[in-house]
Every structure is written in C-alpha cells, then in structure tokens.
Amino acid sequence: xxxxxxxxxFLKGLMNQNFKIVETDVIDQYxxxxxxxxxDVLQALVTLRNAGWIQMSYLSAVDWPDENKIEVVxxxxxxxxxxxxxxxxxxxxxxxxxxxxxxxxxxxxxYERECHEFFGVKFPGNPDYQKQLILEMWDDMPPLRxxxxxxxxxxxxxxxxxxxxxxxxLSDQNDKKAKREAxxxxxxxxxxxxxx
Amino acid sequence: xxxxxxxxxxxxxxxHGNASVHLYVDGDIIKKSFLLPGMLHRxxxxxxxxHTWINNISLIPRVCVVEPDINEMAFAMGTEKLLGIVAPERxxxxxxxxxxxxxxxxxxxxxxxxGGPTGNYTLMYHAHADRNSILDIFEQITGHRxxxxxxxxGGVRKDLPVGIEKDIHAFIDSLxxxxxxxxxxxxxxxxxxARIKDxxxxxxxxxxxxxxxxxxxxxxxxxPYDVRKVMPYARYDQVEFEVPTSDYSDARSRxxxxxxxxxQSISIIRQCLAKMPEGPVRVPLGxxxxxxxxxPKGYVYSPVESSRGEFGYYMVSNGGTNPWRVGVxxxxxxxxxxxxxxxxxxxxLDDAAxxxxxxxxCSPEIDR
Numbered sequence: 001x002x003x004x005x006x007x008x009x010f011l012k013g014l015m016n017q018n019f020k021i022v023e024t025d026v027i028d029q030y031x032x033x034x035x036x037x038x039x040d041v042l043q044a045l046v047t048l049r050n051a052g053w054i055q056m057s058y059l060s061a062v063d064w065p066d067e068n069k070i071e072v073v074x075x076x077x078x079x080x081x082x083x084x085x086x087x088x089x090x091x092x093x094x095x096x097x098x099x100x101x102x103x104x105x106x107x108x109x110x111y112e113r114e115c116h117e118f119f120g121v122k123f124p125g126n127p128d129y130q131k132q133l134i135l136e137m138w139d140d141m142p143p144l145r146x147x148x149x150x151x152x153x154x155x156x157x158x159x160x161x162x163x164x165x166x167x168x169x170l171s172d173q174n175d176k177k178a179k180r181e182a183x184x185x186x187x188x189x190x191x192x193x194x195x196x
Numbered sequence: 197x198x199x200x201x202x203x204x205x206x207x208x209x210x211x212h213g214n215a216s217v218h219l220y221v222d223g224d225i226i227k228k229s230f231l232l233p234g235m236l237h238r239x240x241x242x243x244x245x246x247h248t249w250i251n252n253i254s255l256i257p258r259v260c261v262v263e264p265d266i267n268e269m270a271f272a273m274g275t276e277k278l279l280g281i282v283a284p285e286r287x288x289x290x291x292x293x294x295x296x297x298x299x300x301x302x303x304x305x306x307x308x309x310x311g312g313p314t315g316n317y318t319l320m321y322h323a324h325a326d327r328n329s330i331l332d333i334f335e336q337i338t339g340h341r342x343x344x345x346x347x348x349x350g351g352v353r354k355d356l357p358v359g360i361e362k363d364i365h366a367f368i369d370s371l372x373x374x375x376x377x378x379x380x381x382x383x384x385x386x387x388x389x390a391r392i393k394d395x396x397x398x399x400x401x402x403x404x405x406x407x408x409x410x411x412x413x414x415x416x417x418x419x420p421y422d423v424r425k426v427m428p429y430a431r432y433d434q435v436e437f438e439v440p441t442s443d444y445s446d447a448r449s450r451x452x453x454x455x456x457x458x459x460q461s462i463s464i465i466r467q468c469l470a471k472m473p474e475g476p477v478r479v480p481l482g483x484x485x486x487x488x489x490x491x492p493k494g495y496v497y498s499p500v501e502s503s504r505g506e507f508g509y510y511m512v513s514n515g516g517t518n519p520w521r522v523g524v525x526x527x528x529x530x531x532x533x534x535x536x537x538x539x540x541x542x543x544x545l546d547d548a549a550x551x552x553x554x555x556x557x558c559s560p561e562i563d564r
Binding site: 031033055077110118144 | 233234237239241246277404405406407409419421426427487494495497499506508510512520521523525529530533534563
C-alpha cells in the first residue's frame with residue numbers, strides 16, 4: 001500500500017485539474033469529500049472510475065428543506081488506493097432529477113430505486129427507478145423528507161386504539177403519579193434543540 | 197416445459213431473515229428471480245433523525261439482528277469523527293475483543309446455517325451450541341446477550357468484569373481444539389462437498405459490477421481487501437493477522453474463507469488480551485446533560501468490516517441535538533438485491549438458498 005496521505009493529494013490534484021470544485025473537505029487520511037455542480041457529477045464519476053475507484057459503496061440523499069434543496073451523495077471506494085470519496089451535489093427540491101449512473105456503476109440500480117422511494121429523486125435512464133421496492137402501496141410523500149410526519153401518517157392510516165389505563169399506570173397512588181408527571185415534564189424540557 | 201412461479205422464504209430453512217426470493221422456474225432451472233424486501237422495514241433511518249445522539253445508542257444495534265456490534269462501532273466512530281474526540285486507549289482494545297467475538301459468533305451461525313440448505317442439522321446444533329457460549333461471555337461483559345449497546349460514542353459503556361479473561365481464553369481454546377472437527381463435519385464432508393463444490397460461482401469481473409465486498413469479494417479477487425487491513429480502525433494496525441483469500445469463488449471456497457477467519461479472529465482476541473493496557477474506558481462527548489449534547493456540523497462516512505463486507509454509516513449533522521441524516525450501507529445490499537436478480541438465473545433451484553447463505557444476505561440491513 002502507498003502512503004495514504006499521498007492518495008489524498010493525488011485525488012485533490014486529479015479533481016482540481018479536471019473540474020471546478022465548489023468545496024473540498026479532507027475528513028481524515030482515508031476519506032475526502034468533494035462538492036460539485038450537478039452538471040459535473042457524471043463526468044467526475046467517469047473520471048474517478050477510470051482512475052481506479054471501481055467500487056460504488058453507497059448512494060443516497062439528504063434533505064435540506066430550508067434551502068429548498070436535496071443533496072445527492074455518492075460514495076466511491078478504491079481498494080488499491082484506500083480512500084473513500086464522497087461526491088455531493090445539491091439539486092432542486094421541487095423537481096429533483098439526477099441522470100442515472102447504472103452505465104458507470106451497475107450496482108447503483110437498486111440504490112437509485114431506493115433513493116426515489118424515500119426522497120422522490122427521479123433517475124431517468126434507470127428502467128426500474130419508479131417501481132416500489134421496500135414500501136408496499138405507499139400513498140404519501142417520500143418518507144425520508146423532513147416535512148413527512150410519521151405521527152400524522154399513522155393517525156390517518158390506522159384506527160385509533162384505546163389503551164386500558166391499567167397498563168399505563170402501574171400504581172394509582174397519587175404521589176407516585178405526580179412524581180412520574182414531573183419527571184416526564186423535566187425530560188421534555190431538557191430535550192432542547194429542534195424537534196422534527 | 198411450463199414456467200412456474202415459486203417463493204423461496206421467508207419460511208424456508210435456507211432463507212435468512214424475513215425476505216423472500218421470487219423465482220420463475222422451468223423444471224428446476226431458475227429463469228428469472230428477484231428479491232422481495234420490505235417485510236422488515238421499520239423506518240430506522242427516520243427513527244434516528246427523531247432521537248438524540250445519545251438515545252440512538254439503543255436503536256442502532258437493531259439494524260442488523262445477528263451482528264449488532266458493527267452498528268455500534270460504525271455509529272460510535274462516526275460520532276467521534278464529527279466531534280473530533282478520541283476514545284481512550286483501553287477502549288479501543290476492548291472494542292476489538294467485542295467485535296472479534298461477534299465475528300466468531302456470526303461465522304459460527306452462518307456455518308451452522310449451511311446445515312439448513314444442505315440438510316446436515318448436526319452441524320447447526322454444534323455451531324449454535326458454541327455460539328451460545330459466546331453469548332454467555334457477552335452477558336457477563338455487557339449484561340445483554342444479543343443487543344449489547346456496549347460500544348458507545350466516546351469509548352465503551354463500562355470496563356471488563358474482573359476475571360473475564362479466563363472465560364474468554366477457555367472458550368477460544370475449546371473452539372480452536374474443535375476447529376478440525378468443524379471442518380470434517382462441514383466442508384470436508386463428502387456428502388456436503390458434492391453439494392457445494394463448483395456451485396454458485398462468483399467471477400471476479402462480476403464482483404466490481406455488483407459492488408460486493410467482504411468474503412464474497414476476497415474469495416473471488418484473491419487480494420486481502422479488508423477494511424481492517426487497508427484502512428485500519430481501532431487498533432487493528434497493531435495486531436498481526438492474515439486475511440484469507442482465494443481466486444476461485446464457489447460456495448465451498450467462500451465457506452473455507454469464513455472458517456479460516458475464525459482462526460484469525462481467535463488470534464486477534466489473544467493478542468488483544470495480552471496487549472491491552474490499563475486505564476479509563478470512556479470520555480464524555482460534551483458537558484452537561486446528555487440529552488442536550490450537540491455535534492458539530494459535518495458529513496462523515498464511517499466504514500467497518502463486518503462478517504459480510506464493508507458496512508458503513510453515512511452521518512450528517514447540522515449542529516443540533518439530533519442527527520440530521522443517518523444512512524446505513526448494508527454490507528449485503530448488492531448481493532442481496534442485484535446479485536439475486538442478475539446471477540441466480542441459470543442456476544438450479546436448490547442452489548438459490550446456498551447463494552443466500554454463503555454470500556451472507558441479511559435482510560434487516562437491506563430493509564432498515
């Protein structure tokens with residue numbers, strides 16, 4: 001194996017020479033991330049595949065509703081020069097379309113299908129991308145988007161069940177009940193941060 | 197002859213977990229096949245976004261049922277990378293012991309699982325009995341048998357109990373002494389060899405097309421492509437071990453690699469027990485109340501070597517108390533979905549279960 005920091009330098013050189021990189025981030029000696037413009041992604045993947053990054057490890061997306069963007073992520077791996085590469089690009093959230101990469105990495109076929117199912121990203125060129133994979137007869141918005149509310153979905157979809165109070169309250173002594181309420185309140189108040 | 201539709205699983209003894217293979221057969225030759233996942237979808241990735249970083253510790257082991265510790269390790273390493281903290285020295289060695297014990301347990305279970313499709317149930321009973329001893333050791337160390345929640349961001353939950361080294365040594369000695377017996381029972385057994393030799397091939401060019409990692413890749417490519425070796429995490433760079441490989445990947449050679457890894461794991465555990473320093477085992481991730489700990493903004497992919505290949509968590513933080521997105525790269529995703537669709541057609545019906553078993557397809561990590 002070659003020196004691992006050299007691999008990162010090699011990679012930075014290769015990418016900067018060929019593309020306009022929006023942002024580069026060296027996470028550690030085994031991982032680099034590049035943020036690219038949408039138009040450059042396919043060419044970058046071809047370049048990296050020819051440079052030896054022949055394994056596609058992961059493809060997914062991240063939702064950023066505040067910016068009205070969806071970020072598509074590709075993770076590539078080369079076992080001879082052990083560096084994981086993240087290629088990220090932000091695309092429009094209202095009509096997210098990415099060209100398919102199955103002619104570059106055939107293994108992406110099912111990842112694209114899953115990404116369409118959970119984020120609504122369209123992959124024209126992949127023959128099966130709109131078929132259902134994991135969610136059976138789904139009739140709501142793609143569930144991993146941030147504005148999908150699981151509670152509202154389950155309230156709408158399933159009948160409300162009445163729970164017997166006996167199972168919830170183990171003891172009906174008043175002081176214990178009050179203590180439990182206080183503890184619950186305190187836990188809620190300590191949660192902090194955003195609630196999704 | 198007329199084509200017939202068949203379902204393999206989820207109740208078939210050769211099927212691992214709650215997925216099903218949809219087969220179109222002509223006689224006993226498979227003409228078309230695909231996996232039907234989704235029976236075990238529990239919305240983990242959404243669930244992780246709705247819990248705090250510290251709450252997630254109890255959720256992540258459930259992603260892969262039979263090998264939960266790799267999930268904890270990937271999550272812990274990713275969180276530590278985002279936070280920029282380093283776990284104490286002793287914690288790394290304890291983590292390695294846990295991970296290698298888990299690898300032994302899953303290899304034993306997978307090797308015993310070979311008894312299902314080939315009809316040799318003796319093998320399964322022996323392997324599961326030995327796996328049970330590993331679960332006993334886990335129970336002593338962590339208090340739990342299957343989902344340990346032991347490897348946490350910042351180290352491990354607590355130190356090893358006093359005298360556990362003796363139990364671990366006793367177990368790995370007994371397993372090592374029975375190793376030849378295991379080989380005779382399974383892959384040296386003529387009645388099984390006839391069944392697993394030269395079936396379900398995986399040529400080297402197919403490996404890169406699918407994106408298969410782990411034993412499937414190493415048994416085909418013949419190179420030691422193991423995450424522990426090429427990009428060592430924890431203290432794998434300070435122990436000596438070999439990565440078994442082969443350049444002819446049929447069902448038998450994949451199981452052979454699996455068995456050789458058992459010997460390597462035993463050796464790693466021995467080295468860890470010898471080299472482990474004394475000291476603290478955990479550092480806190482932040483100050484104050486753990487529910488309010490925040491993690492700085494960032495994107496990180498943290499891979500570990502599971503028994504089935506490269507297993508990774510893709511973690512995104514926006515600086516809040518909850519993860520913004522956690523994506524799970526299941527190690528058996530490529531061979532489970534694309535592998536079943538593309539490479540089962542043309543083989544015989546009874547070999548389908550062997551593919552599922554020897555490639556280690558694990559349905560919970562496909563569904564998440």
